[in-house]
Amino acid sequence: MSIILVGLNHKTAPVEVRERLAFTDESCAETLQTLVDGELISEGLIVSTCNRVEVLAATRGVSGDEGTARISSFLSETRRVPRQFFGEHLYTHADEEAVRHVFRVASSLDSMVVGEPQVLGQVRRAYSNAVTAGTAGRILHRLVHHALHVAKRVRAETGIAASAVSISFTAVELGRKIFGTLKGTTVLVIGAGEMAELAAQHLAGAGASRILVTNRTTETAEQLAQKIKGTALDFSSLPAHLAEADIVICSTAADEYVVTPEMAREALAARQRRPAFFIDISVPRNVDPAVGELDNLFVFDVDDLEAVVASNIREREREAERAELIVESEVMQFQQALRSLDLGPTVAALRQKLEEIARAELKRQRTRLGELTPEQERAVEALLMSTVNKISHPIISRLRRSHDTGEEEDLKAWRNTFGLEE
């Protein structure tokens, strides 16, 4: 029994190759049944996302090479792509390596953006496709459940997904850092840039309750307001409304400062010096840098936000190192659990144990038998061994049955009865 993983991802293959090999949910179910023949390959699962196509399989007592060859020809046949088209981009992992890879993928350590949360859902979907197709068995059940557990641990115990790695999420995160919660905050959008729209939507999604939109051209403001469920304001009323806004997103094409220190100072006084957060994503800048020097007012321009994103990515990478340690210890645990799943050693150990007992008894009583001819000697030996086999046979078939149906308790009971190691 062994676990094999064959696949390619964003690091090894360009998108032209990945898209040719990608599977839809439906094609997964269909093709999985052709992959899992019950002889060479006993279980199978396909993870197919925009960044990776991977086939995970459990094989029956064959060497890794045979299984790997089988899977890559499976890919070539079902996707109707010649082997040489993707062969050089493939990676293969067997047993411990494969387990590690699956854990790393589920924990988002192998993702393009480390820590991104989607991959976990994609692994879950791959698993449920395999369950539907009936190609997930004892080993893949265990492996996927363990992978989900690892992903959960990594999320809870490291900060790989803790900080934002896009400009609009960084804005949300900074807003939370200043206001605690965004619920009940008012957002004012000045201008109508795409980035401003995106940021406003993220802020609304995070709980901002009121969105005001203003623009030099009233129609544009009204259009955007409609789109993001906000209220359009007349541009001339900007100074008056500045005080209402907890978060101001500035993104106009103006080449002068739209928000001056005087305006900001008045707004702060009017809002009883409650903190305000200005996001200036326009180039050239629309918020006078001097505004940022006021107490309780925090101004971030595009460069500032990008620097935060860059440092968050570095932080994720540092956290990823800690996540690797978690993965490593979980791989060890899984391998140990897997060994106990493998019945072969238990059967061998049981036979050996009984044979040892028989031989020891023979040795103890041998002198009483007196001189024996070599023929008689062999007959005694055969008698003992056939007795051992007759006794162990029903036990072993019972073990096999328990093993196939996954009755762990039963297996454990038999192991304990004969004092066998797991």
Add this chain to the structure above:
Amino acid sequence: MNYLLLAALAAYVNAAVHAILAFAYKRRSVERVAMVSLGVGFALHTAAFLRDWIQDGRYPLFGLRETLSFLAWTLVVAYGLAHFRYQIKALGTFLMPLVAFLVTATLLVRTSSDARAGTVAEGAAGWVFPIHTTLLIFSYAAFFVVFAASAMYLWQERELKLKTFSALFHRLPSLTTVDDIGSTAAGIGFTLLSLGIVTGAILSSQQTGRIWHNDPKEVFALITWLLYLTMIHYRIQWRGRKSALVGVAGFGLVIFTFLGTRLMGGYHVFG
């Protein structure tokens, strides 16, 4: 040997170590250990306090040793309240080591105040004395919370202005939260301090006929009171950074009033 207090100290040290680990590694299980240890420590500490009260037959808050112990106890109470209200964990990381330190100091300081303990408490209006001291110690704990919240505010405000964030930044509660904690605690601390000063004046007028002794502790308490009064008065105009600066400076004054004035002698030196 005070075994009960020693056991409390062990629990507090355990809590402090786990609080720091939880802060650094964000493990929820470690955090739980810290909270449970703190609870156990607090229970033992309370038991030690009650035992002293029953054994000595007087309210055990007199002299440096008992005051340090009581201060540690009130800090745990203050933390419990802040945690209950704001669910902030970061505060514990700074507070639990301080509690452990105060209890250690308690165990190290020699007892030398017993002889005089009776004289104040048994004089005229002696019953006011425990109220006076308890109110003031609780006000110190509240001012410590103001200090911790202000320090967290200033740290984050600075990083937001400089736009460079340390690992600490992500583990602290939001600006609005710490500002809120600071102003709430300042209000509570100020009220307690005012009541403490008033009860002190009543006690003193009953026992010596004077409400003011020009004692360093009294002078600095009055300065502290004026500072926090100003802070609360300008709560809106000073919201944010200025308030936080006063919160930090004010606590320096509190520490000096509490410990520094001992060195200057006067009516209030007992232990």
